[in-house]
Amino acid sequence: MMRSLTVDLKDRSYPIHIGEGLYPQLPQLLTECGIQPDRPLMLVTDTQVGPLYMDEVKGHLESAGYRVGTITVPAGESSKSLSRLEAMVEECIRFGLDRAGVVLALGGGVVGDLAGFLAASYMRGISFVQLPTTLLAHDSSVGGKVGVNHPLGKNMIGAFHQPEMVVFDVSTLRSLPEREVVSGYAEVVKHALIWDASFARWLHTNASDLLHLDPEKVGHAIYQGCQVKAAIVSQDEKESGLRAILNYGHTLGHALESAAGYGTYTHGEAVAIGMAAASMLGEELGTAQEVSGFTRELLRQFRLPVSLSGQWDEELLLEHMKRDKKARQGGYAFVLPRSIGEVQLYRDIEEQAIVRVLNRLKEGTT
Ligand SMILES: NC(=O)c1ccc[n+]([C@@H]2O[C@H](COP(=O)([O-])OP(=O)(O)OC[C@H]3O[C@@H](n4cnc5c(N)ncnc54)[C@H](O)[C@@H]3O)[C@@H](O)[C@H]2O)c1
Ligand SMILES: [Zn+2]
Structure with a gap:
């Protein structure tokens, strides 16, 4: 088909x-x-x-x-x-x-x-x-x-x-090597979390079949993921506004990739940790309640990481996040959840909130 x-x-x-x-x-x-x-x-x-x-x-x-x-x-x-x-x-x-x-x-x-x-x-x-x-x-x-x-x-x-x-x-x-399969699902999950709550629930139910590459379900997941991206891109082809929401999970994700040295984390793994972080930051700042539990649970279903292991230089991560393409005049910019299936770009996020989330991620207790 x-x-x-x-x-x-x-x-x-x-x-x-x-x-x-x-x-x-x-x-x-x-x-x-x-x-x-x-x-x-x-x-x-x-x-x-x-x-x-x-x-x-x-x-x-x-x-x-x-x-x-x-x-x-x-x-x-x-x-x-x-x-x-x-x-x-x-x-x-x-x-x-x-x-x-x-x-x-x-x-x-x-x-x-x-x-x-x-x-x-x-x-x-x-x-x-x-x-x-x-x-x-x-x-x-x-x-x-x-x-x-x-x-x-x-x-x-x-x-x-x-x-x-x-x-x-x-x-x-x-x-495809298994790690690349897992990593690729991070962006599929992202498309669901930013745009389509029912797709997110469907992914949650079907994660195991999807990881085993059930052809029918993989076809559906890719189709839905492309639908979301296509809808956003056709409203904002050159990224002047809406398209920025596709960066969900990428502020910390990109920082982790460059701070760890490219190749340590795959892109998808880094974005998964970034989405876990963004959902926790959303709760810290009150943009959305009760999204981080589902977000991390969904990512775990796809065997994606949701916490920081090992030693991290917090200053270095913050520095990378400040240099993010979305940031202007040195403030922090993050795409944060409003609910499952809806996100928004926020600027001038206070550093202390980010530091609190980084600590929670490191402890892995959340
Ligand atoms: N243009 C965009 O909007 C956009 C968005 C996201 C990422 N990217 C870019 O995409 C790149 C990452 O893409 P990727 O994760 O597909 O990496 P990749 O193209 O390097 O593929 C990953 C590895 O899998 C191998 N491979 C690919 N298909 C295979 C298959 N069917 N069977 C066996 N092996 C296979 C490749 O040879 C490679 O070694 C980055 O450079 C990133 O910047 C671009
Ligand atoms: Zn990406």
Whole structure:
């Protein structure tokens, strides 16, 4: 069964298709969104995903008459760099990719962000299609944020560039390492907690089947998660207001990732702790009552962490949180719950409240 939805962005609207075994239908789906076999395709993947799915995808496209070039980058965050991008541009030129060309991103968020930025910048912008292969990529493939890292900061060089289409073949998730599955659910849980209380309750009931990648339920979870992100992005494409709520759990999450050194926590693990913290902060400050119990319980169901283990330099964490992109003039900004399924961005949060929450998280007694 294939589920489809549309990200509504006027003339840049695009479809998302989610289901099992969708790759044989790729040529037809491409044709439906106006990409005929006379347009050259550049399929970008990484060294882990490529050996698993590249031949299959390329085979289906070539038998339908498409000319397909391929680029395989090393798996991992370090491929999101300007030097990697430059090498990719060279490969595109040598292949003869022209303005009518289309970049296809086959992989997780790293490949999506990198190949998306290649498409955004190559010849001042060509079309691209996302073929996500991680759970987290249900988040990163919707919304059009693409880019690479700078040694001084993550995602510092990038653009907004919407894809023509997203095709999420959920059968690829079966080869995903377990930690990546767990981590990917953090953003699914986030989408529920910020927007849709009944989806949050459904996740709570179905966590075990979801962790075992029951295809029907995973398809539903990804569909709902994409719905939430699509609804928010279509109201605020360039993040001037509403879209900031997608940063729920990310103020502390990003601080933990950089303070611990990238790679210690996965992104999802850090965001899970961040959401536990935000729900407790909401109670401390009175924006919402009785949300932290459910929030932490839901995260635990997905085997995500909800407390801080080990030694933490509080000053360092606070410093990172102050530098958060949402913060202005040195105050702390947090997205906090109003209730399950509703959140709001708050600025000028008092430091003492944050410190109290950090201590509660460390004790792990809450
Ligand atoms: N653009 C956005 O809006 C947005 C949002 C969230 C995150 N991101 C970005 O996404 C990136 C993280 O994405 P990610 O978690 O998908 O990481 P990733 O792309 O690095 O994938 C994680 C690992 O799993 C491997 N892998 C991917 N799919 C697989 C599969 N089906 N089977 C086996 N192995 C597989 C990859 O090779 C990699 O080693 C970060 O760079 C982050 O900045 C972007
Ligand atoms: Zn995130």
